[in-house]
Amino acid sequence: MEADSRAGTRAGRSAGRMSEGRGRRELETPRRRLAERLAAGGIRNQRVLDAFASVPRHLLIPEALRADAYRNISLPIGDGQTISAPGTVAQMTEALELTGDETVLEVGTGSGYQAAILSKLVARVISIERVPRLAASARTALDRLGVSNVIVHLGDGTGGRPADAPFDAIVVTAGGPEIPMPLVEQLAEGGRLVGPFGARDQQQLIRVCRHAGGDLTREVLGPCRFVDLLGTHGWAAA
Numbered sequence: 001m002e003a004d005s006r007a008g009t010r011a012g013r014s015a016g017r018m019s020e021g022r023g024r025r026e027l028e029t030p031r032r033r034l035a036e037r038l039a040a041g042g043i044r045n046q047r048v049l050d051a052f053a054s055v056p057r058h059l060l061i062p063e064a065l066r067a068d069a070y071r072n073i074s075l076p077i078g079d080g081q082t083i084s085a086p087g088t089v090a091q092m093t094e095a096l097e098l099t100g101d102e103t104v105l106e107v108g109t110g111s112g113y114q115a116a117i118l119s120k121l122v123a124r125v126i127s128i129e130r131v132p133r134l135a136a137s138a139r140t141a142l143d144r145l146g147v148s149n150v151i152v153h154l155g156d157g158t159g160g161r162p163a164d165a166p167f168d169a170i171v172v173t174a175g176g177p178e179i180p181m182p183l184v185e186q187l188a189e190g191g192r193l194v195g196p197f198g199a200r201d202q203q204q205l206i207r208v209c210r211h212a213g214g215d216l217t218r219e220v221l222g223p224c225r226f227v228d229l230l231g232t233h234g235w236a237a238a
């Protein structure tokens with residue numbers, strides 16, 4: 001996204017560029033306001049808030065919904081899927097307790113928004129999406145934003161990515177009946193997994209930590225509702 005903001009500083013050179021520059025500033029303010037609302041809503045981690053102030057959510061959703069981009073609501077992204085509300089993405093991201101040099105696995109790339117947020121906070125993001133059209137459009141959008149430390153793979157993410165494991169953090173962004181064991185097995189020592197698990201119409205946001213020596217702890221962070229996690233270690237696809 002550096003390229004994005006550099007383009008903004010060059011915006012005054014022609015009339016056309018100027019209006020582009022003005023538009024850009026107008027869009028940066030809603031992002032900052034979103035970060036302020038997230039802070040007011042209880043998000044404390046400044047790096048997480050800064051990531052929300054910088055990622056252009058409006059460029060990751062269908063054009064017709066751009067007016068709603070910085071409201072704290074989930075939005076449809078096609079194929080029956082949704083981009084989660086920013087407050088939910090923020091809660092999950094904060095719960096991962098990221099410090100900067102981690103490799104993170106995301107299951108459910110969707111729009112690419114959560115991946116773009118993570119890209120600001122860690123060294124490397126590996127994201128898996130099962131719907132080909134969504135994987136392709138997320139890749140295109142991330143490229144347009146200049147995000148280069150996210151790899152998007154097409155496939156069933158409930159089995160993780162053994163070739164890239166272990167992961168310092170894993171975020172599951174679709175709701176499954178139970179925590180997929182392959183994902184727990186692919187957590188590094190000291191690693192955290194956050195995701196929604198439980199019934200189809202209502203899940204609990206769960207955090208699993210793998211401690212030194214291999215002990216696992218499980219915390220319930222609160223109720224939530226996500227689209228289905230479909231796959232071998234999720235719900236059966238229709």
Ligand code: SAH
Pocket residue numbers: 081082083084107108109110111112113114115128129130131134155156157158173174227228229230231232234
């Ligand atoms: N993180 C996304 C949220 C998208 S909604 C965002 O920021 O926009 C959840 C996504 O998980 C959907 O795109 C859905 O297709 C995907 N999904 C569901 N089951 C999956 C699986 N087993 N493997 C990979 N992706 C899956």
